[in-house]
Amino acid sequence: MKEKEALYQVLRMNGLRLTRTRRVFVELFTRNKKPISVLDILDEFRRTRQKVNKTTVYREIERWQTLHIVSEVLFGERVSRYELVLRGHHHHLVCVECEHVEEVEVNERDLHCQEKKMSQEKKFTFLRHSLEFFGLCAQCRAEKCF
Amino acid sequence: MKEKEALYQVLRMNGLRLTRTRRVFVELFTRNKKPISVLDILDEFRRTRQKVNKTTVYREIERWQTLHIVSEVLFGERVSRYELVLRGHHHHLVCVECEHVEEVEVNERDLHCQEKKMSQEKKFTFLRHSLEFFGLCAQCRAEKCF
DNA sequence: TTGACAAATGCAACTAAGTTGCATTAAGAT
DNA sequence: ATCTTAATGCAACTTAGTTGCATTTGTCAA
Numbered sequence: 001m002k003e004k005e006a007l008y009q010v011l012r013m014n015g016l017r018l019t020r021t022r023r024v025f026v027e028l029f030t031r032n033k034k035p036i037s038v039l040d041i042l043d044e045f046r047r048t049r050q051k052v053n054k055t056t057v058y059r060e061i062e063r064w065q066t067l068h069i070v071s072e073v074l075f076g077e078r079v080s081r082y083e084l085v086l087r088g089h090h091h092h093l094v095c096v097e098c099e100h101v102e103e104v105e106v107n108e109r110d111l112h113c114q115e116k117k118m119s120q121e122k123k124f125t126f127l128r129h130s131l132e133f134f135g136l137c138a139q140c141r142a143e144k145c146f
Numbered sequence: 147m148k149e150k151e152a153l154y155q156v157l158r159m160n161g162l163r164l165t166r167t168r169r170v171f172v173e174l175f176t177r178n179k180k181p182i183s184v185l186d187i188l189d190e191f192r193r194t195r196q197k198v199n200k201t202t203v204y205r206e207i208e209r210w211q212t213l214h215i216v217s218e219v220l221f222g223e224r225v226s227r228y229e230l231v232l233r234g235h236h237h238h239l240v241c242v243e244c245e246h247v248e249e250v251e252v253n254e255r256d257l258h259c260q261e262k263k264m265s266q267e268k269k270f271t272f273l274r275h276s277l278e279f280f281g282l283c284a285q286c287r288a289e290k291c292f
Numbered sequence: 293t294t295g296a297c298a299a300a301t302g303c304a305a306c307t308a309a310g311t312t313g314c315a316t317t318a319a320g321a322t
Numbered sequence: 323a324t325c326t327t328a329a330t331g332c333a334a335c336t337t338a339g340t341t342g343c344a345t346t347t348g349t350c351a352a
Contacts (some may be wrong), residue, residue: 017319017328038309053331058310060329076220076276078338079309093270104264110256115279118250123284124239130222131277133261138269163299163348184338199302204339206300224309224338 003030006086007069014067021052021060034101035073035081035092075101075132093133097140106131149176152232153215160213167198167206180247181219181227181238221247221278239279243286252277 007026008018016022028036028044038057045052061082064070070082075094093102115126136144153172154164162168174182174190184203191198207228210216216228221240239248261272282290 015328019319019329021329051331054309055311055332056330072222074220074222076218078224093264093268095270096273102268102270104268106260107256110253114252118239118279122239122248122250123287124241124248124279125282125287126279127242127281129277129279131275133264133270133272133275135273136271141269141271161299165300165348167300197302200338201303201340202301226338 003084003086007084010067010069016063020050021056024048024050024052025060025064029070029082029084033103035075035083037079037081039079073132074130076134091131091133093135093137095137095140096134097136097144100137100140102137104133149230149232153230156213156215162209166196167202170194170196170198171206171210175216175228175230179249181221181229183225183227185225219278220276222280237277237279239281239283241283241286242280243282243290246283246286248283250279 004026007030011018011022011026024044025041028041032040038054038061041057041061042052042054061070064082065072068085071085073081073083073092075081075092087103090103091106093104095101111129111131115129118124119126150172153176157164157168157172170190171187174187178186184200184207187203187207188198188200191203207216210228211218214231217231219227219229219238221227221238233249236249237252239250241247257275257277261275264270265272
């Protein structure tokens with residue numbers, strides 16, 4: 001697992017101690033493909049019969065964000081989800097029925113081109129954009145037909 | 147004001163009574179250019195020295211959503227904002243410094259084309275997407291330079 | 293114009309997600 | 323093994339929104 005090593009290295013390089021909490025975080029984030037919420041993390045601790053306080057989880061997530069280990073993703077809910085930055089820039093397909101999330105590569109050439117044009121017209125500096133797709137995954141679509 | 151009439155008509159057509167709350171809603175949504183939060187609405191009532199309970203506001207907003215008078219917009223915060231559906235499909239530039247919001251038209255031909263392709267590859271039915279731009283408006287950019 | 297009645301509103305209590313301050317515990321350097 | 327301070331736990335709080343039920347108020351029919 002190259003990802004795990006990479007994460008442990010970033011933690012070490014930033015002088016962070018190797019705690020039980022961090023080990024669980026590394027496990028969870030490397031194992032999961034889709035963005036993870038604080039509730040997901042708390043569930044994982046419960047599942048493995050380890051105790052943790054939600055404050056600790058929130059604080060650790062904050063640290064991981066400031067170290068750019070994870071970044072926040074929002075799917076139009078009121079909960080924040082997080083994903084590994086090292087997995088690169090990408091977008092998501094979110095199934096509105098079952099919450100299934102899939103990563104997708106979108107060709108952003110056209111989008112960047114438009115940002116450039118708008119930047120000049122509006123004197124607006126573009127820093128980032130959010131682009132997420134919502135719909136029905138293959139399974140839910142099939143189920144919906146009957 | 148064509149917009150106001152249109153709104154009052156929708157309300158009437160759906161058998162909704164013409165209450166003080168609804169009048170304020172119509173005023174606010176037609177006057178404002180940018181998406182409005184529940185807090186904005188409560189502030190408007192306070193400003194005009196009218197009393198309203200937050201429950202009423204939340205319930206009215208819910209009604210307006212189900213009647214497709216307004217739609218929810220999220221800018222990666224934890225608050226929901228709403229805007230008039232009759233103003234059509236568009237995207238937003240959001241200034242991360244001053245919260246200023248501007249509507250923008252984006253040419254989505256390329257995006258739709260990609261959605262179509264992905265739809266076939268992934269057997270995913272695309273229902274909608276969210277696309278918002280974050281950056282610095284002209285003023286904030288100027289201020290940031292010193 | 294006045295009742296009647298459902299729609300609309302108010303109120304209080306609750307939930308979910310996240311935050312803060314401060315006391316306690318435990319990594320890991322010496 | 324000890325010491326320092328990062329990390330954690332706990333309780334209390336905040337913010338955004340929700341729910342159940344009692345009260346008020348538009349509107350329609352008489």
